[in-house]
Structures are given as structure tokens and as C-alpha cells.
Amino acid sequence: MFRRSMACALLAGAALLLPAADAAAQQTLNFSLGYFTVRGEDARTEGDVINANSTFLAFDVSEFNSASIGAEWLVPLGEYIEAGAGLSFSRRTIPTVYQDFVDIDGTEIDQDLRLRMVPVAFTVRVLPLGQRNALQPYFGAGLGIINWRYSEFGEFVDFGNNFEIFEDQFVANGSETGPVILGGLRFGGETLSVGGEIRYQSAEAELDDRFAAPRLDLGGWTYNFTMGVRFGR
Numbered sequence: 001m002f003r004r005s006m007a008c009a010l011l012a013g014a015a016l017l018l019p020a021a022d023a024a025a026q027q028t029l030n031f032s033l034g035y036f037t038v039r040g041e042d043a044r045t046e047g048d049v050i051n052a053n054s055t056f057l058a059f060d061v062s063e064f065n066s067a068s069i070g071a072e073w074l075v076p077l078g079e080y081i082e083a084g085a086g087l088s089f090s091r092r093t094i095p096t097v098y099q100d101f102v103d104i105d106g107t108e109i110d111q112d113l114r115l116r117m118v119p120v121a122f123t124v125r126v127l128p129l130g131q132r133n134a135l136q137p138y139f140g141a142g143l144g145i146i147n148w149r150y151s152e153f154g155e156f157v158d159f160g161n162n163f164e165i166f167e168d169q170f171v172a173n174g175s176e177t178g179p180v181i182l183g184g185l186r187f188g189g190e191t192l193s194v195g196g197e198i199r200y201q202s203a204e205a206e207l208d209d210r211f212a213a214p215r216l217d218l219g220g221w222t223y224n225f226t227m228g229v230r231f232g233r
Contacts, residue, residue, distance in 0.1 A: 026131070027232045028074040028193060034224035036068040036090045036117075044217040045204045049150070050113075052213035057111065059096040064115055066092035068222050072121075079130045082138070084123045088222070091116040101157055103165060111154035117218060118147040119201055121180045131188075136195075139183040144201045146218050149173040152211070170210045176218060178203030186226060193228040 038044075041061045044051050050061055072086025092115055097108040125140025127133075153169035179202055186195025202219040 026076065026230050028228040028230050030072040030074055030084075030086070030193075030226055030228040032068070032070040032072070032088065032197070032224040032226045034068045034070070034088075034197075034222050036066050036220055036222045038062070038064045038115075038220040039217055045215055045219075047213045047215040048204075048217045049207055049211050049213040049215065050115075050217070052211075053096075053113065053152075056099055056212075057096045057113075058099050059094050059113070063094050064092050064113075066090045068224070070224070074228070076131050077124075079132070080127050082125045082127060082131070082140075084121070084125065084140075084142070087118060087120045089116075089118050098157060101163070103155075109155045109157060109165060111152060111156065114149075114151045114153075115216075116149045119180075120145045120147070121199075121201075123180060123182060125182065134188060135185070136188050136193075137183075137185045139181075141179065141181045143177060144180040144203065145175055145177050146201065146203050147173075147175045148205060148216070148218055150205075150207075150216055172205070172207050172211070172216070174205055176203040176205050178218070184224075184226070186228070188228075188230070191230050193226075193230060195226045197224040197226055198222070199224065 041051055054061055068088050068090040070086055070088030072084050074082055074084045076082050094113045097110055101109055103109055121142055121144045123140050123142030125138045127136050127138045151171040155165055155167055158164040182199040184195055184197030186193045199222045204218060205216040207214055207216055
């Protein structure tokens with residue numbers, strides 16, 4: 001599924017970006033280093049597995065916030081419009097224990113939760129002051145394709161079998177699509193640009209009955225520091 005989604009995404013990106021090559025005054029290869037924050041407990045989708053797990057495991061939803069790295073190719077579509085195609089990566093592992101249960105020897109029942117996301121985003125942004133201005137605020141939107149992997153591994157309590165404790169690993173993965181919105185400010189020179197950006201993504205995944213809830217909310221905010229290398233005419 002991920003390969004099919006990636007192929008469609010790359011074709012869409014090529015269709016979007018290649019016609020702009022002739023009009024491109026200066027293209028940019030943009031790199032980002034940021035911090036991804038998941039949606040809060042009260043904002044997550046109904047039936048979210050992370051919210052469900054937090055009712056009996058000792059962790060806070062915000063512990064899934066994580067560092068993020070990414071790269072993006074930016075192509076001008078005239079003086080005030082810019083198209084982008086890029087990807088980013090984030091992963092976070094949360095060590096936790098059962099809140100109300102311990103093993104028969106009094107030790108904690110340990111379990112780890114892990115969420116990995118690789119969003120691919122195709123965006124169009126508006127630069128109100130234009131491409132040639134040294135100070136370049138921008139805002140935009142687009143489509144995100146989020147490749148994700150969620151896993152729970154360690155010790156589990158079987159509530160339906162006399163509270164038996166067992167070791168196992170449960171993994172789910174896939175690719176989901178959703179909207180992306182962004183805004184930022186950058187300072188552009190002849191060969192380099194630097195700036196800051198805020199980006200929001202929204203999507204949710206379906207899980208099977210091995211997990212405590214049927215959905216996984218993939219939405220959240222990313223706060224990026226960006227640096228671009230400029231080339232072209």
C-alpha cells in the first residue's frame with residue numbers, strides 16, 4: 001500500500017513541479033529540524049488507541065512529542081506562488097507500566113509504546129512580498145501521505161484470562177492521507193535561506209482488535225527551523 005501511495009504521490013508531485021521548471025527563477029532544497037507535537041488528549045479522534053492506553057498505563061499523551069527532521073524541494077510558480085514536495089521523519093518510544101497492577105513478586109509490569117511517522121507532503125504556498133524580497137513570509141496548504149508504524153511490546157495483562165501476565169509484541173502499520181497547512185517566515189539570500197515554520201497535519205488510521213481502541217490519531221503540529229540551499233537562474 002505504501003509503495004502504491006508513494007508512486008501516486010511522486011507522479012502528482014512531478015505533474016505539479018515539472019511545468020514550473022522553465023519559469024523557476026531560483027529553486028531551493030530546504031532542510032528542516034523541528035519538534036513534532038501530537039494532538040492533545042482532549043483533541044484526539046474518538047476511539048484513539050493512545051488515549052485508551054493512557055487510562056490504564058502510566059504515561060502522558062504529550063510524551064509522544066518528538067524531534068523531527070526533513071527535506072523539501074521548493075520551486076517558484078511565478079513571483080508570488082511556490083510549490084513544494086518533501087518528506088520528514090519522527091519516532092518516539094514511551095516506556096510505561098500498568099497503573100493498577102503489579103506482578104506476583106511485586107515488580108512493575110513493563111510495556112513500551114512506539115510511534116513512527118514518515119509524512120510525504122505536496123504543498124503550494126503564497127509569498128505576499130514575492131520571491132525577490134529578502135524577508136519572505138509565506139502560508140500554504142497541501143496533501144500529506146503519512147507512512148506510519150505503531151507498536152506495543154513488553155509485558156501484558158490478559159484481563160479475560162484470570163489476569164495472566166505474558167510477553168508479546170503487537171504491530172500495525174500503513175499509509176494514510178490528509179490535509180497539511182503551514183506558515184512561516186524566512187530570510188533569503190542569493191545562495192542560502194534560513195527561517196522558521198509551523199506545520200499542521202491531520203489523518204487517522206484504523207487498527208485491528210489486538211489493540212485497546214480501533215483508531216490511531218496521526219495529527220499534530222511541527223515547529224521547524226529551516227535552512228535552504230538555492231540554485232538555478
